[in-house]
Amino acid sequence: MTLRLFDTATREEREFAPLTPGKVGIYLCGPTVQSSPHVGHLRSAVAFDVLQRWLERSGYQVSMVRNVTDIDDKTLAKAAEAGWEWWAWALRYEREFQAAYAAVGVKPPAAEPRATGHIPEIIAIIARLIDNGHAYEHGGSVYFDVRSYAAYGSLTRQALEDLTPAPDAPADDKRDPRDFALWKARKDGEPETASWESPWGRGRPGWHIECSAMAQRYLGDEFDIHGGGLDLRFPHHENEQAQSRAAGYGFARLWMHSAWVTQSGAKMSKSLGNGLLVSEVLEPHEPAALRLALAAVHYRSMLEYSPSTLDEASAQWARFQGFVSRATERVGAPTSTDLATATLPEGFVEAMNDDLGVPRALAVIHETVRAGNAALAAGDDAAVAGALVGARAMLDVLGLDPAAPEWAAERAGASDTAMAALDFLVRADIDARAAARASKDWATADAIRDRLAGAGIVIEDAADGARWSLAADS
Numbered sequence: 163m164t165l166r167l168f169d170t171a172t173r174e175e176r177e178f179a180p181l182t183p184g185k186v187g188i189y190l191c192g193p194t195v196q197s198s199p200h201v202g203h204l205r206s207a208v209a210f211d212v213l214q215r216w217l218e219r220s221g222y223q224v225s226m227v228r229n230v231t232d233i234d235d236k237t238l239a240k241a242a243e244a245g246w247e248w249w250a251w252a253l254r255y256e257r258e259f260q261a262a263y264a265a266v267g268v269k270p271p272a273a274e275p276r277a278t279g280h281i282p283e284i285i286a287i288i289a290r291l292i293d294n295g296h297a298y299e300h301g302g303s304v305y306f307d308v309r310s311y312a313a314y315g316s317l318t319r320q321a322l323e324d325l326t327p328a329p330d331a332p333a334d335d336k337r338d339p340r341d342f343a344l345w346k347a348r349k350d351g352e353p354e355t356a357s358w359e360s361p362w363g364r365g366r367p368g369w370h371i372e373c374s375a376m377a378q379r380y381l382g383d384e385f386d387i388h389g390g391g392l393d394l395r396f397p398h399h400e401n402e403q404a405q406s407r408a409a410g411y412g413f414a415r416l417w418m419h420s421a422w423v424t425q426s427g428a429k430m431s432k433s434l435g436n437g438l439l440v441s442e443v444l445e446p447h448e449p450a451a452l453r454l455a456l457a458a459v460h461y462r463s464m465l466e467y468s469p470s471t472l473d474e475a476s477a478q479w480a481r482f483q484g485f486v487s488r489a490t491e492r493v494g495a496p497t498s499t500d501l502a503t504a505t506l507p508e509g510f511v512e513a514m515n516d517d518l519g520v521p522r523a524l525a526v527i528h529e530t531v532r533a534g535n536a537a538l539a540a541g542d543d544a545a546v547a548g549a550l551v552g553a554r555a556m557l558d559v560l561g562l563d564p565a566a567p568e569w570a571a572e573r574a575g576a577s578d579t580a581m582a583a584l585d586f587l588v589r590a591d592i593d594a595r596a597a598a599r600a601s602k603d604w605a606t607a608d609a610i611r612d613r614l615a616g617a618g619i620v621i622e623d624a625a626d627g628a629r630w631s632l633a634a635d636s
Contacts, residue, residue, distance in 0.1 A: 165220065165515045167387075168462060170395065170417045171317050175517055180386050181415065186222045187381040188214065189414070191373060191390035191398070192274070194231040195255040196240050199262040201438045201452070201467060202423040206391045208453055208561075209420040209461035209518075211268045213389075215559050216514050219506075227380045228271040229373060230256055232278050233366055238356055248356055249278075262440040266453040267561045267568050273380045277372040281358045284367045284375040287409050288344045288360075296408040300335055302347030302363040306401065308340050311408045317417065318396045328397065330368060342401055343368035370401035377406070377413070384412030392419045420461045425468070443472065450562060450569050451476040457520055457560055478524075482557060483564040484622070484631060485531045485538075489550040493543050495565065496551045504555040520560065527556050539624065588619055588630050595621070596628065 165178040180186050190210050193203060207228075214224050232252040241251035256276075264270075277284075288304050291297035296310045308314045308322060315322055327339030330346070348357040348364045357364040367375075377385065390399065399417065406413040425438075443452060455475035459465045507530065513522035534549030557563045564570070591610050598606040611621050620631050 165216075166517055167416060167418060168517045170419050173319075176416065178416070180222065181384060184221070184223060186217050186224045186387065187385035188224065188226045188387045188389060189373070189377040189381055189385060190226065190228045190271070190388075191394055192228040192230050193256075193259045194234055194236070195252045195259060196234065196237040197255060199255075199259050199440045201440060201443055201456075203259070204262060204266055204268075204440065204452070205423050205456055205461075205465065206389065206420040207263055207268045208266060208456040210389050210418075211561055212457055212461075212520065212559070213387075213418070213518060214269060215561055216518065219559050225273075225381065226269070226271040227273045227275070227377065229376050230259075230274060230276045231369065231372060232256060232276045233356060234369060238352060248353060258441075265440070265444060265449040266456070267450070267566075269561075275376045275380065277367060277376070280372070280375050280379060281367070283379050284371050285345075285360050287371060287375050287378070287405070290409045291344065291405060294408060294410070296405070297344055298337065299362050302365060303331060303335065303343055304345040304362055305331070305336050305341040306344055306405050306408075307337060308342070308404070309338055311404050313407070314404045315400065317400045317403050320396070320400075325396075342370060342397065344371045344405065370398055371405060373398075373402050374406040374409070374411075374413075377402075378411055383410075385414060387416050387418055388414035389418045389420070392421050395419055418461075421464045423456075423465045423467050425466070438467070447472045447476060448479065450564075451479045454479050454560075454562055457562070458524060460521055461518055479562075479564075480620075480631070481531060482527075482553070482562065485534050486550065486554060486564040487631070488538055488624075488629070489534055489546050490565065492538060493547045493550065496547070496554065500551055501555045501558060501563075504551045506556060506559075507552060510556050510559075514559065523556065523560070527553060530556070588614065592621065592628050592630065 166175045167178050168174070169176050188210065190206065193199065210226070214226050217224050233248065237252055238248050241248040244251065246254075288297060291306065292299070292304065295307075297304055297306050308325075315325060322340065325340050327333055328336075328342040330343040333339040344367070345360060345362055346365050346368055347362070348354075348366070357366050377388070388399065388402075403413055440452075451472055452475070455471050456465065458475065458478075465471075507526050510523050510526040513519035513526065516522075530549050530553045534546055534553060537543075537545035537549060554563050554565060558566065562569075591614055595607045595610040598604075598610065614621055614630070618632055621628055622631070
């Protein structure tokens with residue numbers, strides 16, 4: 163089965179065929195860096211990271227471009243309110259986003275361009291749109307003329323008459339209230355540093371034109387996939403497509419959108435007061451568990467976040483970690499070549515090729531882990547080794563291989579010396595529990611187990627004796 167992806171432009175799954183054989187160009191709308199990242203911000207980053215990993219596992223060379231919107235109305239307003247320079251404010255939160263992406267194992271993009279670093283390219287596209295009759299200047303601002311482009315509304319399948327006015331300028335500044343800003347004239351009171359010279363006077367770019375310019379700069383006139391959160395379809399992506407194609411570019415061949423993270427049915431957002439900051443969520447939970455929670459629900463399905471979401475993901479993550487640890491201790495770690503060349507189970511491949519069916523792919527992983535645990539209990543080392551390679555190779559596709567460098571040392575949260583000391587102390591209790599069990603003193607054995615559990619130590623009984631691990635949320 164070849165890879166099929168759901169195209170939100172055509173609203174159907176399409177067989178994926180890249181523009182250039184063996185290579186894939188992806189443009190992903192990144193953050194507007196005006197405040198701290200919340201869990202909802204990470205959903206699309208994780209979803210498209212899984213896409214990149216699966217494409218690479220399938221033999222493609224992937225160029226992932228994820229932009230940074232480092233200037234907009236909110237950034238300027240919040241920086242001014244806090245008494246910061248706008249560029250320092252933007253950089254502060256850009257770094258927070260980068261740290262959040264890294265924490266949940268999102269691979270760095272091939273390019274991470276900032277809007278403010280591409281003013282010449284933005285001005286060039288705007289000038290081209292004016293020359294093509296699709297944009298006009300008024301009072302130092304430039305607007306896209308939506309009525310000049312017959313296909314406007316085609317991405318979201320909306321008639322022009324049904325669309326809401328663009329709120330980026332007073333309606334009487336524009337020929338049509340739905341026209342949107344390509345270039346915004348500098349306003350009184352705005353910092354001089356937040357504007358640039360242009361043929362239409364000092365100003366700054368509108369939001370939508372930034373992405374058109376950066377996508378064209380790094381991926382060319384036409385590229386394979388444009389991605390982002392579902393909330394960006396309109397107006398952002400509709401406007402991107404319209405202005406890029408009106409400028410004469412093929413732009414994106416396929417559109418992919420990840421669904422929201424919701425709480426009580428409402429989209430997670432700062433404005434609604436339900437945005438769980440990534441820094442807060444990661445205090446009691448492992449980053450890998452957050453990644454697993456975000457990836458486990460199909461990327462086009464809403465993820466309803468509740469207090470149990472991370473608890474359930476932590477329990478799953480602990481099962482993966484536990485098996486990989488025990489199996490590696492028994493048969494040794496597979497080589498990177500073993501993992502890279504492993505034949506993945508047919509059910510896993512079919513699931514991933516069916517529009518990144520991660521929930522079904524995870525079911526195959528759980529089956530493999532169960533079989534591996536059974537092989538450990540039976541002393542079948544060959545089966546253990548096979549399950550270990552298979553499980554790790556599949557988990558790597560999801561960015562969740564417990565033995566990968568980003569996760570291997572995460573769980574303990576302590577130095578080797580501290581872990582050795584903890585092992586010495588826990589082993590004493592395990593030996594005492596074994597002696598109690600041997601003399602059928604079940605009350606003492608249970609009391610020892612419960613005391614260790616209260617300290618965050620999980621005891622697992624196996625054929626070759628008891629072993630311990632830190633609880634998932636320790």
